[in-house]
Amino acid sequence: MITKELDRAGFPVALISAMYPVAEQVGASRIVKGVSIPHPCGDPSLPAEIDAQLRQEIVETALKALQSEVKAPTVFLPHMAVSA
Amino acid sequence: MRLEMAEFPVTDIRLGSAFRYYSGKLEVDGEELKNLVLQDKRIEEAWLEVVVSGEKVRVTGIRDVVEPRVKVDGKGQVFPGILGPVAPVGEGRTHRLSGMAVVVAAEYEGTIRAGLGVQRSAILDMWGPGAEASRFSSLVGLVLSLRLVQGLSELEAHTVIQQAEFQVAKRLAEVTVGLKPKRVETFDLTKVKPKLPRVLFIQGCLTDSHHVHSGVSYYGLPIRDSLATVVHPNEFFDGAFAINTTRCIGYFPITWDWQNHPLVLGLYREHGKRLNFAGVILERIRFETFQGKEVIAQNTAQLASNLGADAALVTWLGSGNAFVDVMLTVQACERRGIKTALVTYEYGGKEGIDSPLLYYVPEADAVVSTGSRDRWIDLPPAEKVVGPYKEIKILSYPGAPVASARGSLTLDARDMIVGGVDNWGRQSWACRAY
Numbered sequence: 187m188i189t190k191e192l193d194r195a196g197f198p199v200a201l202i203s204a205m206y207p208v209a210e211q212v213g214a215s216r217i218v219k220g221v222s223i224p225h226p227c228g229d230p231s232l233p234a235e236i237d238a239q240l241r242q243e244i245v246e247t248a249l250k251a252l253q254s255e256v257k258a259p260t261v262f263l264p265h266m267a268v269s270a
Numbered sequence: 271m272r273l274e275m276a277e278f279p280v281t282d283i284r285l286g287s288a289f290r291y292y293s294g295k296l297e298v299d300g301e302e303l304k305n306l307v308l309q310d311k312r313i314e315e316a317w318l319e320v321v322v323s324g325e326k327v328r329v330t331g332i333r334d335v336v337e338p339r340v341k342v343d344g345k346g347q348v349f350p351g352i353l354g355p356v357a358p359v360g361e362g363r364t365h366r367l368s369g370m371a372v373v374v375a376a377e378y379e380g381t382i383r384a385g386l387g388v389q390r391s392a393i394l395d396m397w398g399p400g401a402e403a404s405r406f407s408s409l410v411g412l413v414l415s416l417r418l419v420q421g422l423s424e425l426e427a428h429t430v431i432q433q434a435e436f437q438v439a440k441r442l443a444e445v446t447v448g449l450k451p452k453r454v455e456t457f458d459l460t461k462v463k464p465k466l467p468r469v470l471f472i473q474g475c476l477t478d479s480h481h482v483h484s485g486v487s488y489y490g491l492p493i494r495d496s497l498a499t500v501v502h503p504n505e506f507f508d509g510a511f512a513i514n515t516t517r518c519i520g521y522f523p524i525t526w527d528w529q530n531h532p533l534v535l536g537l538y539r540e541h542g543k544r545l546n547f548a549g550v551i552l553e554r555i556r557f558e559t560f561q562g563k564e565v566i567a568q569n570t571a572q573l574a575s576n577l578g579a580d581a582a583l584v585t586w587l588g589s590g591n592a593f594v595d596v597m598l599t600v601q602a603c604e605r606r607g608i609k610t611a612l613v614t615y616e617y618g619g620k621e622g623i624d625s626p627l628l629y630y631v632p633e634a635d636a637v638v639s640t641g642s643r644d645r646w647i648d649l650p651p652a653e654k655v656v657g658p659y660k661e662i663k664i665l666s667y668p669g670a671p672v673a674s675a676r677g678s679l680t681l682d683a684r685d686m687i688v689g690g691v692d693n694w695g696r697q698s699w700a701c702r703a704y
Contacts, residue, residue: 203558204558204560205560205594207560207594207629208591208594208628208629210631211630213415221559222559223558223559224558224560246660255305
């Protein structure tokens with residue numbers, strides 16, 4: 187809902203969410219698949235250096251999403267396999 | 271598995287000096303019950319009060335509500351794994367005191383200060399709009415109030431409260447041993463009519479795996495990250511399911527609801543008439559990744575398919591993202607050719623015009639609403655306050671402002687009223703389209 191208001195105000199916005207199908211249904215524009223509800227932007231169960239790579243990949247995917255033109259809710263998937 | 275449930279209706283409770291039951295009147299030895307409870311030294315003070323429908327009474331600090339039951343024949347005892355060993359239940363004969371409940375209320379300040387695990391209690395009005403909102407206001411209530419010693423952890427406080435309420439409930443039901451019940455209902459699924467559809471009941475069950483008590487227990491064991499499992503409906507009636515008594519919230523069914531599950535009873539009463547009741551799947555929900563939600567939905571539908579279900583009645587408990595698991599379950603069942611109907615409460619906001627549900631799937635084409643959880647409610651001032659708190663917090667966070675429990679209250683959701691959300695469709699609400 188917040189992302190939709192930001193969109194309306196003219197700010198490009200990307201939402202990182204583990205519940206990406208819910209974000210799609212609500213109508214968020216750019217959606218980045220996050221890891222898990224309690225930790226969307228990383229995975230504390232991974233070794234620190236792998237987690238750092240994962241975090242970087244998620245943030246870079248979000249930045250790429252921000253620069254993309256979209257017409258409908260679009261999901262962007264980080265390249266690194268996101269742990270279940 | 272055959273269970274006979276012998277019913278002893280209660281219309282009046284008197285606090286006296288002996289235990290007696292005759293023509294709907296229950297006399298209770300209050301001193302004996304207090305002494306029973308005070309054997310646990312973690313309870314500093316205990317007292318009993320009776321509340322009846324229509325009285326301008328507000329009960330505070332409620333942690334659970336339970337119907338008195340006792341097993342008089344068959345294996346095990348009521349509340350297995352909690353009051354006694356883990357022995358299978360659901361067979362034999364059980365006595366129940368219907369129309370009444372033990373309402374346990376406790377003063378307890380938790381050690382968890384924020385988040386989902388923070389302790390909460392609920393209120394109950396026995397009259398007016400608050401009474402209309404809760405299924406428990408129509409019962410005669412024996413309120414057991416407790417004051418716990420300082421510094422107990424959440425799990426310990428829970429254990430103390432639960433042991434006290436269940437012991438009292440069982441002791442009350444024992445008054446009926448040897449007496450003739452008003453009626454007996456038999457629960458037995460062995461006879462089936464092959465031509466009727468096999469209808470399964472799927473109980474989605476939000477549990478909080480990070481918390482010391484996950485919220486729902488089976489034979490005393492809190493359910494955590496479990497895959498779906500099959501249970502027998504008779505186990506509900508003998509108290510195999512219980513709750514976390516430090517977190518009483520309107521949208522979490524409590525022990526009384528599990529004992530008197532309206533959908534389990536409804537399916538049982540149609541068994542052999544319109545359908546064959548094919549049993550119960552207990553589905554843990556609120557997985558924290560979308561993949562987890564897809565897996566549990568798939569797992570549940572697979573199990574339903576293995577059980578030969580033609581149709582499934584699906585419901586849930588809790589709030590938030592757990593509903594995604596529920597909708598995916600409906601979808602997974604439908605895709606396997608199992609017709610589903612979903613029973614759920616709605617959100618909808620203060621005016622009822624916001625989105626009613628968090629998530630949708632096109633396969634959910636038969637949804638029964640049990641009413642809105644979000645509608646604001648105004649409660650008039652009470653004439654009397656029962657229970658441990660004379661001042662209450664409307665919001666649960668630490669340092670939240672307190673209000674007089676006696677005064678008028680405006681609640682922005684039904685969460686604070688015990689039974690304030692009708693998860694499983696116990697009440698006879700009707701809907702109207704505008």
